Amino acid sequence: MTVLRIPVAKAVIQWAISHGEKSEEALLKKYRLRAWENPTSDRDYPTFKQVQDFSRDTRIPFNYFFKTTVPREANDFAEFRTVNNAEVQPSRRLIETIHTMASHQEWLKQDLLTQDKATKFKFTHFFTRQMTPTAVARSVWQLLELGTVEHVTMNDDDFFNFLRRKISSLGIMVMQSGIVGSNTRRPLDVSEFRAFVLVDEVVPLIFINSTDSKKAKIFSLIHELIHAFLGHSEVLNVTPESTISSERWINRVTIQVLMPANVIDDAFSAKQSVAENVGRLSKRCHTSLVATAIRLASLQIYGEQEVAWAKREQAANLQVKATSSGGNFYNTAVSRVDPRFASAVIRNESEGKLGVAAAASMLGVTLRTYDTTVDRILGMA
Numbered sequence: 457m458t459v460l461r462i463p464v465a466k467a468v469i470q471w472a473i474s475h476g477e478k479s480e481e482a483l484l485k486k487y488r489l490r491a492w493e494n495p496t497s498d499r500d501y502p503t504f505k506q507v508q509d510f511s512r513d514t515r516i517p518f519n520y521f522f523k524t525t526v527p528r529e530a531n532d533f534a535e536f537r538t539v540n541n542a543e544v545q546p547s548r549r550l551i552e553t554i555h556t557m558a559s560h561q562e563w564l565k566q567d568l569l570t571q572d573k574a575t576k577f578k579f580t581h582f583f584t585r586q587m588t589p590t591a592v593a594r595s596v597w598q599l600l601e602l603g604t605v606e607h608v609t610m611n612d613d614d615f616f617n618f619l620r621r622k623i624s625s626l627g628i629m630v631m632q633s634g635i636v637g638s639n640t641r642r643p644l645d646v647s648e649f650r651a652f653v654l655v656d657e658v659v660p661l662i663f664i665n666s667t668d669s670k671k672a673k674i675f676s677l678i679h680e681l682i683h684a685f686l687g688h689s690e691v692l693n694v695t696p697e698s699t700i701s702s703e704r705w706i707n708r709v710t711i712q713v714l715m716p717a718n719v720i721d722d723a724f725s726a727k728q729s730v731a732e733n734v735g736r737l738s739k740r741c742h743t744s745l746v747a748t749a750i751r752l753a754s755l756q757i758y759g760e761q762e763v764a765w766a767k768r769e770q771a772a773n774l775q776v777k778a779t780s781s782g783g784n785f786y787n788t789a790v791s792r793v794d795p796r797f798a799s800a801v802i803r804n805e806s807e808g809k810l811g812v813a814a815a816a817s818m819l820g821v822t823l824r825t826y827d828t829t830v831d832r833i834l835g836m837a
Contacts, residue, residue: 461501464521466493471526476514477548477642483513515548549636549644550691553663554652557631560797560818561654561661564629567800568658577627577660582685585705593712596681599626606719612670615742619677621795623662628684629794630677632664638820643667651676652691653683660684666792671744678710696747708754715741715751724752730762731769745770786832789821798833 469492473480483489487510491500502510511518520527529551568575579599583592597603600622610618620630636642646668654661662680664673676692683690683706696707715737723737738748749766752758790798798819805815816826819833 460504461498462504462507462521463495463498463501464492464507465524467526468521468523469493472510472514472516472520475545475548476516478513483510486513515552546691547645547648549642550649552636553633553644554654554691556637557652557661557663558654560631561629561656561659563818564797564800565656565658567804575658577656577658579626579685580655580657580660581687583682585686589705589708589712592682592685592709593716596678596685596709596713597716600713602713610742612674612742616670616674616677619674623677623681624794624796627659628681629659629661629797630664631661631792631794631797632666632673633792633820634665634667638822646672648693650692651680653680653689655684655687655689661794669744671738671742671747674742675710675714675744675747678713679706682706682709696744696750711743711747711751711754714743715748717755720752720755720757724757730758730765734762734766785825786829789819789825789829790832792820793833795833802830802833 469489473483473489476483480489487502487506488500492502495501507521508518510516511521583595600619605615605618624630634644636644644665644667646665649665650668650672651662651664653663662677662684664676664680666673668676675696679692680690686706696711719741720737723740724733728736734745734748734752737743737752738745741748743751745766746763749758749763753760753763801810801815801818804810805812810818812826813823816823816829819826819829821829
């Protein structure tokens with residue numbers, strides 16, 4: 457029997473190794489990479505099956521291996537990454553997650569336009585950087601109706617879900633996950649990105665990396681909301697104390713949304729210690745110790761010494777935890793998708809416009825778990 461072998465270009469193999477998900481060391485243990493790169497006969501080329509496996513292991517698209525030159529990926533999002541080192545190569549996990557979310561976003565956009573061709577996201581360019589952070593924060597506070605929960609005791613999970621519902625009601629898709637698709641073996645790395653926003657004239661999308669801490673997720677959600685209002689896409693990897701000039705203004709708005717001056721005036725006590733004040737305000741406002749100390753410093757209540765203390769304390773206590781819904785698969789599945797997107801998928805499937813397999817894939821579940829997931833989303837289970 458003739459074995460089909462593929463003459464993969466050496467440059468493409470090397471590109472796949474450097475841009476793929478597995479280390480070169482791990483790949484060398486499984487594949488004859490050196491023979492592939494420098495073949496002395498046709499027998500040195502990889503078989504069709506080996507190329508398929510190599511594609512799966514590196515997470516590089518299979519069709520790339522038939523190119524004669526290094527692939528040029530159109531990762532437009534690289535232009536709006538706010539990372540500490542803009543030259544860092546984005547991981548396949550980030551690339552795939554953004555592409556998947558962009559696909560979901562486009563699908564919902566077309567579904568909405570089918571129902572109303574004039575539909576638009578009415579808050580695009582709602583704010584400008586020429587406005588003061590205080591004025592913008594005040595408007596965001598009102599849009600999110602935060603006054604209704606100002607005196608309500610909520611844990612971080614409940615507050616995040618409250619914000620998510622409000623933001624979704626404004627016309628923004630809010631998705632979250634800690635893994636690529638439904639693959640639990642491919643967790644998302646919070647050190648690479650915390651969140652991202654994909655702006656659109658019809659339906660902007662915010663994605664939250666749910667491996668981040670609960671308070672960080674809340675901060676990222678508001679931060680990306682401001683980007684959506686400004687009309688700027690972004691992949692977020694900065695923290696409240698970021699010195700990146702383009703992010704300082706948005707961080708100031710975000711902190712003021714979460715920690716209005718009147719709330720601080722009401723809760724701060726000059727008779728108590730830094731730890732007591734920062735800890736209490738952090739819990740009440742659902743902000744990290746560092747973000748809380750920075751806000752108090754901006755109001756000249758505390759100074760750099762207290763901010764430095766908060767950084768040390770937070771570094772000592774920080775434990776990044778994946779989002780948990782009590783270990784329940786269906787709760788987790790439902791929490792990952794935006795309710796408007798989920799409802800549209802279910803409606804199209806029930807009307808016969810979308811296959812069940814496609815609908816399950818879009819909701820990030822299997823065919824076996826699709827019906828129960830739908831019941832959970834519709835509040836029937």
